Amino acid sequence: MENKRRDFLKTACAPVVFSMFGVSMLEACSSGDDDGYGTNSPSGSEDTSDDTDADNSISIDLSSSNFSDIKEVGGWMNYTAQKMLLLRISDSEIRAFSNICPHAGANNQWSHNNSEFTCGNHNRSFNDDCSGSGLKLTCYTTKIEDNTLTVTR
């Protein structure tokens, strides 16, 4: 009987033994992963996808004089720095398109009339609402908030 008790004391976790004597030593049984940052700590890699999304968006300050052409409904401009056509539809909507002509890639001969953009390189026209069949301008998602236009490509 005495040998069995000695063997038990040798192999049992110390806190269990201590608890038998009314001593709470739960911390003593931990394995070193008790710093509070184990497998539940957040992974930094999840944040990078947000950065990638942000890279696909650009913000435009509509109060800048660079964008005076799209202040009025019906106004449009070729925003060559970002390779896009911008078209004011209403106070709350501006459409954005790639300025790369779907016909042969020209980007600097655009005009706009009667709900169509026309590329002067070969005089092809494209609807300004991305509808229709065949060749179309590439359309982007836009949002206006507090005089800032956000275009997501």
Ligand code: FES
């Ligand atoms: S490149 Fe635009 S119409 Fe041909």
